[in-house]
Amino acid sequence: MSTAVPEHPRWLVELADEPGEAHFAAWRLGQRAAAADGFSLPMPALATTTECWRGSGRVRGGEIGAARFCADDDFMLAELVLSEKDFGGIGKTTHEAYRRLFDYLPASGYPYLLRIWNYFSGINEGIGDQERYRQFCVGRQLAFERSWMDADPAATVIGLPEKSSRLRVLWLASRTPGRMLDNPRQMVPRAYPPEHGPEPPRFSRGALWNGMRGKLLLISGTASVVGHSSRHLGKLDAQLAETRRNLDALLKVANEAAGTDSRFGAGTVLRAYVRSETDLGDVEQWLHDSFPGAQYAVLQGDVCRQELLVEIEGVHHL
Numbered sequence: 090m091s092t093a094v095p096e097h098p099r100w101l102v103e104l105a106d107e108p109g110e111a112h113f114a115a116w117r118l119g120q121r122a123a124a125a126d127g128f129s130l131p132m133p134a135l136a137t138t139t140e141c142w143r144g145s146g147r148v149r150g151g152e153i154g155a156a157r158f159c160a161d162d163d164f165m166l167a168e169l170v171l172s173e174k175d176f177g178g179i180g181k182t183t184h185e186a187y188r189r190l191f192d193y194l195p196a197s198g199y200p201y202l203l204r205i206w207n208y209f210s211g212i213n214e215g216i217g218d219q220e221r222y223r224q225f226c227v228g229r230q231l232a233f234e235r236s237w238m239d240a241d242p243a244a245t246v247i248g249l250p251e252k253s254s255r256l257r258v259l260w261l262a263s264r265t266p267g268r269m270l271d272n273p274r275q276m277v278p279r280a281y282p283p284e285h286g287p288e289p290p291r292f293s294r295g296a297l298w299n300g301m302r303g304k305l306l307l308i309s310g311t312a313s314v315v316g317h318s319s320r321h322l323g324k325l326d327a328q329l330a331e332t333r334r335n336l337d338a339l340l341k342v343a344n345e346a347a348g349t350d351s352r353f354g355a356g357t358v359l360r361a362y363v364r365s366e367t368d369l370g371d372v373e374q375w376l377h378d379s380f381p382g383a384q385y386a387v388l389q390g391d392v393c394r395q396e397l398l399v400e401i402e403g404v405h406h407l
Contacts, residue, residue: 183228212248248391
């Protein structure tokens with residue numbers, strides 16, 4: 090994990106041992122946080138760190154409905170946790186979580202949904218269309234069909250190694266709209282064919298936000314998928330190389346949209362989710378070699394497709 094990067098006053102997101110007074114929200118990666126201490130992702134990790142989100146203007150926090158949030162003058166980061174025991178399975182629980190999310194947004198003061206993270210256990214359990222990830226997509230699709238959303242946000246869906254009935258949905262929303270991006274190397278997810286499940290995934294490959302604090306690329310979970318097909322089954326090195334090509338293609342789209350010529354490196358903060366514990370060190374070394382100057386955290390988690398060994402998401406300051 091790389092954290093030895095000088096503090097940059099323009100960067101919205103950075104990794105540090107502890108959040109500072111300037112940060113409005115923090116994710117404790119690889120460790121559990123108290124309810125008043127931001128958000129946590131207590132997944133197995135090579136090293137614990139904190140993903141810190143720098144605030145601007147008045148910083149506040151509290152609850153909206155059953156969700157809790159941290160916010161500043163531009164962004165709100167919120168979390169909703171529901172139990173499958175209360176709603177009868179992952180599909181119905183996902184539908185309820187997204188229904189509430191869409192209800193909360195207009196009243197929150199941050200109506201523009203940029204990014205969603207989803208975490209639940211046993212993501213690849215179940216046969217065929219009864220696989221839990223596919224049932225998650227069914228519930229999410231139903232909520233999107235009934236919502237007012239006209240563009241799919243950037244997103245990540247990762248399986249937790251722990252056994253739990255809880256679905257955790259976290260989202261980033263803003264006071265001003267972002268621009269959702271697709272990747273020319275990959276099919277638009279909502280157009281996936283039925284071989285991937287009864288309902289398609291609903292997300293964009295990235296989201297571009299532009300404000301007084303600069304330009305920000307929010308990168309969805311990205312893996313070794315070309316078109317709609319998984320590539321390089323069982324080959325970690327080849328999957329990592331394909332993932333890098335997808336990340337580079339998305340950054341090119343973002344640069345064209347933003348009128349910039351940015352490169353990954355300083356100002357890049359990545360999270361890698363690795364299926365096998367034995368691969369954590371190799372993925373960390375690859376990140377170190379492939380993204381000089383970037384910050385990154387390596388966590389153990391299950392990718393939505395069983396054949397995929399690693400998925401990478403992140404934030405990049407253009």
